[in-house]
Amino acid sequence: MDYKKLGLICGIEIHQRLDTKHKLFCKCRPQITEEEAIQKIIRKLRAVPGELGDVDPAALYEYFRGKTFIYDYFSQESCLVELDEEPPHPVNPEAIEIALMIAEMLKLYIPDEVHVMRKTVIDGSNTSGFQRTMNIGIGRENSLINTKYGPVRIKDLELEEESSGIIQKTRNRMMFRLDRLGIPLVEIGTYPDIHHPDQAREVAETLGMICRMTGKVQRGLGTIRQDVNVSVKGGARIEIKGLQDLRLVAKLVENEVQRQKILLEIKNILEDKGLKxxxxxxxxxxxxxxxxxxxxxxxxxxxxxxxxxxxxxxxxxxxxxxxxxxxxxxxxxxxxxxxxxxxxxxxxxxxxxxxxxxxxxxxxxxxxxxxxxxxxxxxxxxxxxxxxxxxxxxxxxxxxLVGVPEETRFAQDDGTTIYARPLPGSARMYPETDIQPVTISAEILKKIKENLPEMPDEKANRFIKEYKLPKEMATQIIHSHSLSQFEELLKKYDKIKASIIANTLLSVPSEIKKKHNLDPDLIQPRFFNEVLGLLQKNKIAKEGITDVIAGLIKNPKVSALKIAEQRDLLMLPKEKVREIIKKLIGENKDFIEKKGKKAFMGIAMKNLKGKADGKLVNEIINELLK
Ligand SMILES: [Zn+2]
The missing domain is CATH 3.30.1360.30 (GAD-like domain)
Structure with a gap:
């Protein structure tokens, strides 16, 4: 498709959850828990139409569908703040610091004072009826993401509270979970400077990568989301919400362009048929x-x-x-x-x-x-x-007859979208009177500037130089969501080659799918930690890594060592290796005479199935064939 001719205009917004110790406005744990809810809280919306004042049509649309809201309450992840029965605590300084770090990396203008604002949300996902948000940075002339297709300007960066996670939605009832509510997240928006689907992907990737450079963002399913605004010439602005899989950004934009193009064709057909x-x-x-x-x-x-x-x-x-x-x-x-x-x-x-x-x-x-x-x-x-x-x-x-109706749509897993609701008017903001503004002092900014994380390119170059990572692998790990885990593991397992650690994080998920037909999303971060622990202590060979992780997926409660033992992946003791080689020499006398020691080494390694170190095998062969 000729996107220039079609007049594609696109802007994106990424939402990245931060990895802080507490939530944004209380001391609760900022995580989605696997525990059961300890209580279910039932609410009806308390507001009456008069009180809603100038709420926009989209909000009214949700409101007038008179619903019951049910909230799951968790012991560690919710308190009276999530229930809106206690005022919010002062803003979590750790979250502000991370947001400032990202704002600095994006070269944004940072205000002297940060004000918490309320944004009306009456779909029930916020118990208070609004979302708290604060502007941390505003785009300047040089706040740019450079892409193959040209620069894209950054508009702003907000620090916000995450909404409740929706569990179920029916005509009369909405069910939410409160563990997600109040997790800090940064929202970074661009101007509509994007004119090609691949450019949208590039921008989304780069923004995600810059956030991850801080090492202070959550990882895993749902921790980063993209909203995309798309329009074409003659079409309308469509806001697409909630894309979780970054790889689908380009496809999503492509599909929306296609949708608007065909809707415009339908308009012409109806006009030609004389429909008024x-x-x-x-x-x-x-x-x-x-x-x-x-x-x-x-x-x-x-x-x-x-x-x-x-x-x-x-x-x-x-x-x-x-x-x-x-x-x-x-x-x-x-x-x-x-x-x-x-x-x-x-x-x-x-x-x-x-x-x-x-x-x-x-x-x-x-x-x-x-x-x-x-x-x-x-x-x-x-x-x-x-x-x-x-x-x-x-x-x-x-x-x-008009062509494309302006609306909000939800992103689907296959890169298509479905209708969500009419496009909301621009959000109305009110000051949050329960929380004092936060002063951004010169000292704080100085400290942040001095400790700014490396930018992606710098880090890749350092990995190549310092850890001898091949260039492609360095780029891959920088782009991946496993970057911060890679750096953690690198520090912890100093006896393991960096390339083996990188390869484990990058390749095991696809091998788990291909070789073991298991869902890679079931790999918990600690699995990598445990399996590399075995490798560091020379308990298993690197060839056994995927098998141990597959075992951990099936039995997460069993230790990695136990699994290696059950699957016969443990390294053999030296004496056992010597015994096997001795036997093999006896069986292969002619072969060794004809082809030599080196060729025999291959036979020995194959028989040992990776359960002995190559160096050790070589030593024993040399010793026995002296
Ligand atoms: Zn709380």
Whole structure:
């Protein structure tokens, strides 16, 4: 695709959780726990519409769906602050320090005083009804990320509290976990200077890498998220939220460009067909389906459900049009149903014989006076909800005449997106009166500047020089999420070659998948620590590393040593090695005479299956064949 011609404009925002001792506004442990919740707290939203004042439409949209909110409360990871029953404590200075460090690395302007602000959030993910955030840095002329496609300006850096993690969402009930609420995170935003999908990936990667250089950010699934804003010429600004897999950034942008391009095509097709407006014709067609043979509809009618029908004029054929990655316009519309608690609809652009509904739809078309150019659709279920969804679908269909509706979408694991909600207005901020502003003194800044972490390139060069890492490996480890663990392990296991440690962190996850068919996400950081501990003490050979980790995944409670023993991976004692070699010499006399000691070494190593050090084997062979 010619992104220049399409007029791609894109900006990104990364959210990176910080690795602090405490949460941002209390002393709780900042981690997602594996323990069970000790209590469930049930809340209704207390605010009434009058109190919401000038809350934006997106927030109102969430609010008016009158829900119950249930919060999981954990012993170490939540307290009265998370429940909003005690005022927040002063800002965690450790979090401020890390945020300042990153702001300095990005060459941002740092204010003398940091003010905590409240950003209204009424989706229930913050018990207080707002998220606390503070500006730590503002982009300057030289606050740039340089990419192959040109520089991208950094806009700002905020230090924020993480929201609660959502467990379940239904029409009337939302369940959250409080362990995530209040974990400190930095949000770094760029200006919309990105004009190519690969450039978006480059920027996201670099920002993530700079954060990791501090050695003070959390790692693992969900600890970094990207939001991406995308628009093309004639399209609209789409905010895509919650991408966790950085490798998908480029694909996500590509797919969104594709989606907007096709939606604009659909607009042109409808215009060519002469469609000017879509009237609100919603009828109750339950009578027409009373004697249906369709099991699906029968069941719904048995539950006192109704059949609500409407018409999309001149949409014939368009419902099957692919928007992106096999997703049709019909599927795209289904997302809007789902956002309103309805699983989908049945329409005349699909094969109605699948539902045994041909006759019913023929009668329905007559009743609605639809032509063959139109699409007729039904929503089956509870009456009011179905009518509401019919309205939503008509409104979305009207947007097809505009092209691309402005909205917020959620990123999916395959690089596509689904509709989330209307685009929120720009966030309204109010000062947080419970917390004093934080002064950023010259001394603090001086200390931070003097202890600034290396930038990625500097560190890579040092790894090459100091630890003799091959260049490619150095680059890989710098880009990887295992960087800080690499540096920890390097210090701890000084007898192991740096390249073996790097290789363990970089290759074991894919080998675990390929050789053992296990999920690499199940590797806990301590597994690497334990297995390298065995290597350092010469208990196993490096060839046994992956096997031991596979064993730890299956039995996390068993020690690495025990697993090495069970899997017969322990190094053999010297006497045992001598015994085996002696026996092998006896069996291979002719071979040794013909091919020599060196060739025999290969046979010996193969028989010892990596359970003896090559140097030792060589020594014993030389001694026995003197
Ligand atoms: Zn707490």
């Amino acid at each position: 407006e879509i009237k609100e014709q919603i009828i109750d067609a339950t009578d027409l389906f009373k004697n249906t043979n369709s099991k699906l509809i029968k069941n719904i009618l048995k539950e006192k459900g109704r059949i609500i029908a409407t018409e999309l004029p001149k949409f014939k054929g368009l419902m099957k049009k692919i928007i992106c990655e096999k997703k049709t316009l019909a599927k795209e519309l289904v997302d809007y149903c789902k956002a309103h608690g309805v699983q989908g609809f049945i329409h005349t652009d699909e094969d109605l014989s699948n539902y045994k509904l041909e006759t019913e739809f023929e009668n329905l078309k007559k009743k609605i006076k639809a032509t063959d150019e139109d699409v007729v659709l039904i929503i089956a279920g509870e009456e009011n909800q179905s009518k509401e969804v019919a309205k939503v679908l008509l409104e979305r269909a009207r947007q097809c």
